Amino acid sequence: GQSLEQPSEVTAVEGAIVQINCTYQTSGFYGLSWYQQHDGGAPTFLSYNALDGLEETGRFSSFLSRSDSYGYLLLQELQMKDSASYFCAVRDTGGFKTIFGAGTRLFVKA
């Protein structure tokens, strides 16, 4: 079967750095994506890793280790507006199907 594990909740203070981990177990793997979703809003794409290593996009970075079936999303210089749910998603072999994790709810405190 296919499963993705990520923490259900994370709390951090404004200006801090937070890391959201994701481990996956899938029958095939092509890449790991991260999406952000504010309450009542649509998921929006943040990043995608197909190869091992770190991808940086502004305050957000994403890391992948294919040998460990593990990735993380790193958010730096946290702002109140970063309070949202963050989902990791695995793209299966062939790139046709994307499976989402249950999501991590991030609370940013002043």
Added chain:
Amino acid sequence: EAGVAQSPRYKIIEKRQSVAFWCNPISGHATLYWYQQILGQGPKLLIQFQNNGVVDDSQLPKDRFSAERLKGVDSTLKIQPAKLEDSAVYLCASSFIWTGMNTEAFFGQGTRLTVV
């Protein structure tokens, strides 16, 4: 660039009634997805189309759910008859046919369905 359009935004129906949702993907996007998102959970893929062909519908409850994508553009998702556990947000998303690293899916605002 116009985004993924969905309608209606909200729908309240009684159990055993029927309901249909509509989605218009971003122009040029060959892949269209329908996801079900229950409150507090991640999106669950119901069905995925490539143009007007079904790529995956393994998690679609086919006894009550149906979906079609006419002419490879707009899509409708229907539930008949609805059950209380169908209360969720139904998200439509689209993306280019995967080539290389282009994997971003664009989501619509969703339809919030409440079955009472």
